[in-house]
Amino acid sequence: MPPLLHSPFINSKYRLIEEEIFSLLSISTSFNHITQIHARIFALGLHQNNFIATKLLTLCSSTSSINHAFLLFNHISNPTVCLYNTFIRALSQNNLPIQTLKTYTQMKNAQIPSDNYTFPFLLKACATLPPSPPLGRAVHGEIIRTGFEPDPYIRNSLIDMYSKCGSLESALYLFDESPTRDIVTWNSIIAGCFRRENVEKGREFFDKMPQRNVVSWNTAVAGYAQNGRATEALKLFRRMQYEGVKPNGVTLVGVLSACAQAGAVEVGKWVHRYIERSGIRMDVLLNNCLIDVYSKGGNLREARRVFDGMGERSVVSWNSMISGLAMHGYGEDAVSLFEEMEREGVEPNDITFIGVLSACTHAGLIDEGRRYFSRMVEHGITPKVEHYGCVVDLLGRGGCVIEAHELIKNMPIPPDAGIWGALLGACRTHGNLELAEQAVIRLLELEPWNAGNYVLLSNIYAAKGCWDDVERVRERMRGRKVQKTPGSSSIEIESSIHEFVIGDRSHPRSKEIYEKLEELGMKLKLAGYVPNTNSVLHDICEEEKEHALNVHSEKLAIAFGLIATPPGTPIRIVKNLRVCGDCHSATKLISKIEGREIIVRDRIRFHHFNDGMCSCKDYW
Ligand code: ZN
Ligand code: ZN
16 A cells, blocks of 8 residues: 655645645545554644544444544543543444543543534443443433533434333434424334334334335334234335335345245246345345345255355345255255355354254264264354254264263253254154153143143053153143144235134135135045144144144135145245145145145244255155
């Protein structure tokens, strides 16, 4: 880099030097420039000049040279309020909340009175600190004391701080008491409501606000998506377009994450084309979202195309692609992508290993799984309960049930329900009643509300002929409020999402759907299909069992898919629970009878049903 200062400031007046330094600072962009100019400032004896110091501090902050900013600030003998404010802003923007607050205390001790520029960044710092509600309140007290509370900018910062710190009540109170509310005030309170999972209230404010800008729309769209309400996020996005508001990159990140959740691949594709057409910069974040949408929507080829086309990738890009391959049953590909990642020198994180370990599980790569598990430590990553869960699952599925149990017993952290559930699954597959009993007992301690566990335990006792125990378990179950997550399945047809629950008759084409189901039932019977028998350890269907198995939500969604799309079109279903054994075998046959590819994403993984077979090879 060529030196910026080649001519000495000979014979110039003080002001001229000052101006020259100013203009140099305004064209500087790197730390290298800063050090050169700073050296010059020292040589010229200008280092106590507050104007120059302020400008230099701003530059340090924008080039992330925060250590240099400390050096600079500590050498000023009499900082002004403006310099303090600049330093506070620099610290807050560089995510140093403690230092921000310390500098404020220093400012107070030096008896420099704060002004309206001091507080917003202090509040921002409070919002990023974990125990910050009391700190935030203390700063609020200062604001009241110094008489700055009516300042609209400070008020907005207060609303933002309280909602981020978990005190939505205080934020709502300030909002109600605000004499003037600008668009920022409204946006802050909407963001606060969505952040605190008060979706209805957030929407109420959104509908009520007198005027909206793109930030308001982005906040609401992303707010719905983050609260798991993907369908509403997409609906709102459609209204945004209808009202002629031009989406930006932030909007599309919100929309794409909703698409990924809902498996809305068609909307995702539309957004993809929209980005290409509208000239919005396709950055790493948007690309990562697209990989997620395509892989969660069952279109792995397109996900891979996006991944391969990326000029720059983050660890998240690799993670999404690896776990995408794993979920679809391409374990070997996931593992080789991980090795490519290591070769390219991208440092994996704990999420990478969840992808790799579950890839090994789905592909039955037991030795590789064991090896990668020990490799985590080499990368300096301490295995979390999720990683243990993956390995227990891997060993269990591979028939190493005893080894899996040993691993659980030697875990340095307490095993969770997921781990006992994985062991139980293995015991079911490999018929180990003794260990299954132990696993269910642990599961009942951890999730006493789960009805499936009681049913399973009583089945185990029944199989052993311990009828007293059977009765005891039934007693316990009756004495408790047992609940089940209602199962639901959704399907995207022509960019709109149709959702079904068990025995659903609310769909406008319900009559045709049930007719189709009846027809399928006949065909399945002719093909020799028998509804799943109640073997002892398989009777823990997550979706409620009713007399008619054929009304499980995924069957309704499949039947609707069959009547609503032209022959040969693949059918993509998203289910919130695990697919039950009966639906799984029925779907295999339906794919053959109807000549359709059926892709089901359940809570655990993807099932690609084709010509009577499933990609999971009946392990899920
Ligand atoms: Zn089912
Ligand atoms: Zn399957």
